[in-house]
Amino acid sequence: MTELTHLTIADALKGLEKKDFTATELTKAHVDAMAAAKSLNAFVTETPELAMRQAAESDKRRAAGKAGPLDGIPLAIKDLFCTKGVRTTASSHMLENFVPTYESTVSANLFRDGAVMLGKTSLDEFAMGSSNTTSYFGNVINPWKSGNGKDLVPGGSSGGSAAIVAARAAMGATGTDTGGSIRQPAAFCGIAGIKPTYGRCSRWGVIAFASSLDQAGVFARTTRDCAILLKSAAGFDPKDSTSANKPVPDYEAALTGNIKGLKVGIPKEYNVEGMPEEIARIWQQGTEWLKDSGAQIVDVSLPHTKYALATYYIIAPAEASSNLARYDGVRYGLREPGNDLREVYENTRAKGFGDEVKRRIMIGTYVLSAGYYDAYYIKAQKVRRLIAEDFTKAFQQCEVLLTPTAPSAAFAIGENQDDPIKMYLNDVFTVPASMAGVPGMSVPAGLNADGLPLGLQIIGRPWEEETVFRVSDVIEQKAAFTALPQTLRKKAA
Amino acid sequence: MSTLVQGETGQWEVVIGMEVHAQVIEESKLFSGASTKFGAEPNTQVSLVDAAMPGMLPVLNERAVEQAVKTGLGLNSQINKHSVFARKNYFYPDLPQGYQISQYDQPIVGKGKIEIDLKDGQTKEIGITRLHLEQDAGKSVHDQHPSKSYVDLNRSGCALMEIVSEPDIRGAEEATAYLSKLRMILRYLGTCDGNMEEGSMRADVNVSVRKPGDNLGTRAEIKNVNSVKAVQMAVEYEVARQIALIEGGGKVVQETRLWDPDKGETRSMRSKEEAHDYRYFPDPDLLPLELSEELIEKVRKTLPELPDQKKHRFVEKFGLSGYDANVLIAEKERADYFEDVAKGRDAKQAANWVINELLGILNKNGIEITDSPVKAAQLGGLIDLITDNTISGKIAKDVFAEMYKTGKDAAAIVEEKGLKQVTDTGAIEKIVDAVIAANPDNVAAYKSGKDKLFGFFVGQVMKETQGKANPAVVNELLKKKLS
Secondary structure, eight states, X not given: OHHHHHSOHHHHHHHHHTTSSOHHHHHHHHHHHHHHTGGGOOEEEEOHHHHHHHHHHHHHHHHTTOOOTTTTXXXXXXXXXXXXXXXXXXXXXXXXXXXXXSOOHHHHHHHHTTOEEEEEEOOSGGGOOSSSOOOTTOOOOOSSBOTTOOBBXXXXXXXXXXXXXXXXXXXXXXXXXXXXXXXXXXXXXXXXXXXXXXXXXXXXXXXXXXXXXXXXXXXXXXXXHHHHHHHHHOOOOTTSTTSOOOOOOOGGGGOOSOOTTOEEEEEGGGSOTTOOHHHHHHHHHHHHXXXXXXXXXXXXXXXXXXXXXXXXXXXXXXXXXXXXXXOSSSSSSOOOOOSSHHXXXXXXXXXXXXXXXXXXXXXXXXXXXXXXXXXIIIHHHHHHHHHHHHHHHHTTTOSEEEEESSSSSXXXXXXXXXXXXXXXXXXXXXXXXXXXXXXXEEEEEEEOTTSOEEEEEEEEOXXXXXXXXXXXXXXXXXXXXXXXXXXXHHHHO | OOOOEEETTEEEEEEEEEEEEEEOOOXXXXXXXXXOOTTOOTXXXXXXXXXXXXXXXXXXXXXHHHHHHHHHHHTTOOBOSXXXXXXXXXXXXXXXXXXXXXXXXXXXXXXXXXXXXXXXXXXXXXXXXXXXXXXXXXXXXXXXXXXXXXXXXXXXXOEEEEEEEOSOBOHHHHHHHHHHHXXXXXXXXXSOOOOTTTTSEEEEEEEEEEOTTSOOOOOEEEEEEOSHHHHHHHHHHHHHHHHHHHHTTOOOOOEEEEEETTTTEEEEEEESTTOXXXXXXXXXXXXXXXXXXXXXXXXXXXXXXXXXXXXXXXXXXXXXXXXXXXXXXTSHXXXXXXHHHHTTSOHHHHHHIIIIIIHHHHHHHTOOGGGOXXXXXXXXXXXXXXXXXXXXXXXXXXXXXXXXXXXXXXXXXXXXXXXXXXXXXXXXXXXXXXXXXXXXXXXXXXXXXXXXHHHHHHHHHHHHTXXXXXXXXXXXXXXXXXX
């Protein structure tokens, strides 16, 4: 049954349709793979029984000729999406026992189309982090290993989702991306992941980190699979005032392989000082591939790039400090007793939140405070507008941008841990697109000298995910990335 | 009229600005579909959004927005086509999100003004600084358990309008007049029921004092002032406190004070230093609110005639006094009743009947005009009987009392009780003659110059006719016969 877990979603849908196997068999194979991948600690909550039940229902629907576009495909759901009747923790002690009575719009859309849920994947607590080391439920381990055998981070914040898809224990997964939380873990785990345009996917039922930046997206092992998943996940939702009332195109149809004459911008500011040679090399390689495929390479400038990270670390914590105020021990979630109201608040929040969350709440509270608001928050909003204008101008010269996804391959667990600034630098290439609200995708492009995957990022114009997918697909064809994580290779041996 | 207050060291000018929170009349909450009905069981009108469950998002209720626009137009204010919802951050158990969605530097309604009516018949303009939309909080209940508090979220998320006045108000009378007028306008508009007992209208009063001509004094904000009477008492108390404080060598500190209606005093809640830093910032869950000219015009078309317009019309068209007009417009239903009565009749007479007779007895019995046992058409019918000389004004009062008791029409009562006025000159003349014949002494006294006795003769004639004789005919005949 192992080969079932190595199928792409596109092929699995064909196999199900041809009755080569059932959804029950496909799901069972993944439930078994989940058990085998337990050491990765990718899930906060596994739901194998629910998955098998959903798979049986899927088989019935298919037999009745009523199969949906994703019917019978086993997926993992990031534990930031509220799932009805299944606990949803945001990887926080605060919500350790929180069971929503409602289903997030994105997961509801996937289930509407027939998807099967394997479980809820771990993340950095409240999606704050780039290494999945801030989860209350422990580190997630990347299925890829470095040469010295050290455990590596899967990236973050959607680290559990990326790790489990890379480990062939889920065919795809949902993620959320606030500053790179889909793209960077996709790159670290050697899979594909897309953050669509802000407003493309509903945020309703997704536990908020930074509302003006949070955007749901998907992971899979191929561009085509991402296109299939996003088609189901996306769509207008009147319950989210920032969701866009625009039709969702057939993304899969955009994968024509034809990028002749397409203008691809290479932003010079992404050539940051101290960029590792392997990153520069893979970027150069990607550029060559696109050129070979008939694209026209254009040098562009995004002059405010260097301010993006600083700006992000003002706006995101500011919004987070307010978004997380509702976790007060009064109505749901953790409550730590105290002698008076103030103590209940202090005890609950002291115990319920981890260090990184506390750090960001404090930064956010500070930058919104009287006397600092203008200097930090207002200034950051102005710079954010300039960053967005950079993209608008660049997209007058080109249709997509090509950049590295992250400044390094996956690093060892514990590395960067005591240096938040260095940790924050992980998002240097992904944050600007988040600030501008434009779509960005990471696609695996090759391995570094240590045998670890590296990703390239394609950034598109607002609402033009189709072009992003088309370019990503071309890179994927050229890269012919077939390497498996070492942990899977060992098992095969 | 002087609004100055006499202190030990001379006269003081009182400067007041008010912030009134008015709950919007609207079935659903400002950002959720939950019901806003008053008086439901605790926590039965709470949506996932109102309880701030994780991942929940606000969606603006457009009808509440239209109510705010309508109110802005009714306050002669500028409607801002672009406004922004902001988060006001603070922790409290009845504030589930940990922030209130409000409007900060870009409110939906800007500057305007209203006219207030003072006791001496004068009017004064009070500036409106702004009106903004915001969510109400829930309610903390402290008296159900010895050591715990309970929270009722039914009110959480209901739409409020905060209406801020300019510091144009001078003294307690103007403050109560402002609140009354504002309440009246909102009730006319149908945007707030103005029910202060149920808390659908609440006032915060900013009070300071200064020597006339000086710069503004330091103000204290008084919270929990929840009736017109309380505004009067709280302002008077606070003004006296501040004057005594300054005259005693002290200084007023900027602070928030709470009005205690039981003790009749204000007391310090928190100082400026202890004031919250609310960390306002634009709510990223909501787009800026953009209003189209079409929407504003659509709302403008639904505006009713407002109290001041009505008052001016009553004075100009009907020739009523300003006082009478004010009494009639105080409630829209009252004004409507009056206009029904006055239609096709003498307006002043209609006003007299409504104000002196009808409102007199309704107020005495605590009955609303909409529940009056005498309907407008019936009161009109009574006036018609006076006008066509069927009954006298005096008899009419008795008929009215009977109408109020039984709900019957005036004509039916007059018929039933045989109260029709006697206008038959011959019949009245006989009685006049009899009265003159029976009182020779008085006739002699009258003729010798005691004019006042004329009334005596009228009274005697009326007594003989059980008041039914037409007074004009009686007067005419008596004058003729006694001359």
